[in-house]
Amino acid sequence: MIYLDNSATTYPKPQSVINAVGEAFSKFGANPGRSGHSFSIKTAIRVAEVREKIASFFNAESPENVIFTSGSTEALNLAILGSVKKGGHIICTSNDHNSALRPIFELEKQGLVEVSVASPKSDDKLRLSDIMPLVKENTYLICTNHISNVDGMETDISEIGRYAYKNGILFLVDSAQSAGHKQIDMLKQHIDFLAVAGHKGLYGPMGVGALVVSSKVALRPIKFGGTGTFSQNLTQPLDIPEGFESGTLPVPNILGLGAGVDFAIINQQKICQKLDDYTTYLNYQLNEIPGVKVYTHPDNANGVIAFNVGEMPSTEVSDFLDEKFGIMVRSGLHCAPLKHKHLGTIDQGVVRASISYFTTYSEIQKFLRAISILAKNDKI
């Protein structure tokens, strides 16, 4: 099998991640932050170490600003629903994933906020100049992903963050496709909410993520329950992170994520280099195949490449790759409808190949060969 669906989840996971999950079962098997006994505390300390690791990796203000979630979807929901300002205005982008768009448009549907969608004017990047004309007096939140999960387009989060900071607007970055691959500095880039997926570029297990917040944010919980704190109160405590982590934490996943972050740190240069090289190579080579249309701009060498083969439905291409060559890619809309409207691919969808640390040059070659065969067979 050739796995080129790493934007859905990276596979395989590093052995160190699998080991850390195993160790969670044997050595850190108590419920952290609930009981006061030493086994629980030992587990809680390990969880706290991962909190520290994540805070340091993204240069957050403190480990206490890291709220563990079940994934980036819950992180985005918490940021968007938990910071809603009645009568306010949110700017999101056409690059955004349904995990950001759907909670935002739910707030609009409820009549709580107005929403504007920024689209990139150029083919290479989403810039502050795409956002600025939409800003209104009641704009309180700018939400964008860092890297598009469809075509790898980057958003210039540094300049948007600076602008948001100066204008007292909260800035939410969905790093699902970038964390681990691109450097993110919450303090320097003035990010107020960073939604993190644990199981993609951070190489952790599926089922964990984080919302990392700045101290500027006043968050309301969206999930209520036991926090192990202020247990006598029927009202949810508002301390960050405890008040926002109701219920038992996914300890094996968190410890796995910790090992994944270590892996991403140790191999950062290698990962960035590989993603850059392979994406660039794929882009140029796919462009050479007659009938293939590549949507990814060559400057966005972020491990994601989007293309179509003639007029073929994208799902037919992915089925062909799977059935004839054992190559796994994702086709269709990738939960990002506005992006596809922007690209003009809402009916055809696109084929997406995505790369990880473990992708090999030989796999890339086999993939290109398969596309080349398909394009010829299709007599385009």
Add this chain to the structure above:
Amino acid sequence: MIYLDNSATTYPKPQSVINAVGEAFSKFGANPGRSGHSFSIKTAIRVAEVREKIASFFNAESPENVIFTSGSTEALNLAILGSVKKGGHIICTSNDHNSALRPIFELEKQGLVEVSVASPKSDDKLRLSDIMPLVKENTYLICTNHISNVDGMETDISEIGRYAYKNGILFLVDSAQSAGHKQIDMLKQHIDFLAVAGHKGLYGPMGVGALVVSSKVALRPIKFGGTGTFSQNLTQPLDIPEGFESGTLPVPNILGLGAGVDFAIINQQKICQKLDDYTTYLNYQLNEIPGVKVYTHPDNANGVIAFNVGEMPSTEVSDFLDEKFGIMVRSGLHCAPLKHKHLGTIDQGVVRASISYFTTYSEIQKFLRAISILAKNDKI
């Protein structure tokens, strides 16, 4: 170490659970329900098998009625917040955990519902007769846990379910402390919402649970995002389960939970017998120790025993057990404040020892010896 904190999370987990988690990383590592390739489908089939297992275990109407969540807290939040009826009335119980109480009282705080709390009139059980006097014309939901996480008190869910069904009231059961230990039959017991914790009596990993629903319920989502379905829509789809499982599923945890359910099924008789025997034994033996007050009624032999040693703060008892004997128990309020008000232990808390399949008779003996030493030393 002697681990008697199984109500917080069972430890150790069965080897089959750990193996299933490991296998998830090696053989079922794709994102299920996202891409259409064979590796994703293979993973999705495994996830579907666990859905079937859970549906069958609780006699739910169909596997599609099983919504995977990050745990029972998310399940309770989804049931309570997702079914809210403005101007309606909810009955909960003093046995309930903050994971049910806090979302319910949040709705009351928002002025959306009225709330009444039922308390058991007798020491042994919470019965329909405790609930009935509180029913009003606008009562639309009765919420109770099945087994109290503090003292193991059982609620007669069969008679309450029958009554709720006849009176058109939705019935929510929090099975966090009972699933796997007590038989639950959603159809026969007329349960509309069953909140399930994966990591306790079902022996799965921390970080997974389920809300199992009847076909009577009309649920609104509380989390919005990618569902892999209707991706072109910015509005959340309302299909069960997809519309309520936004984001990537915790595949390793789900497959681990599947193995845990198998373990609970295979060992059901043995588990029930052991819990009954050990809890009964502990109850009688603790009652023999001068100065020890046991709160658990002898008829509630459900693997949980609550007690205090004289006037000692419960946390001092648990610290003593940990430091002197390496025995892990949980003290304090156990996120169940109304229960402690009812027991009159809101200041002292209680010490809770809780049992699993893996608890041994020799551990029980050592625990009893330690309590006996402590009670003597304290010169009560």
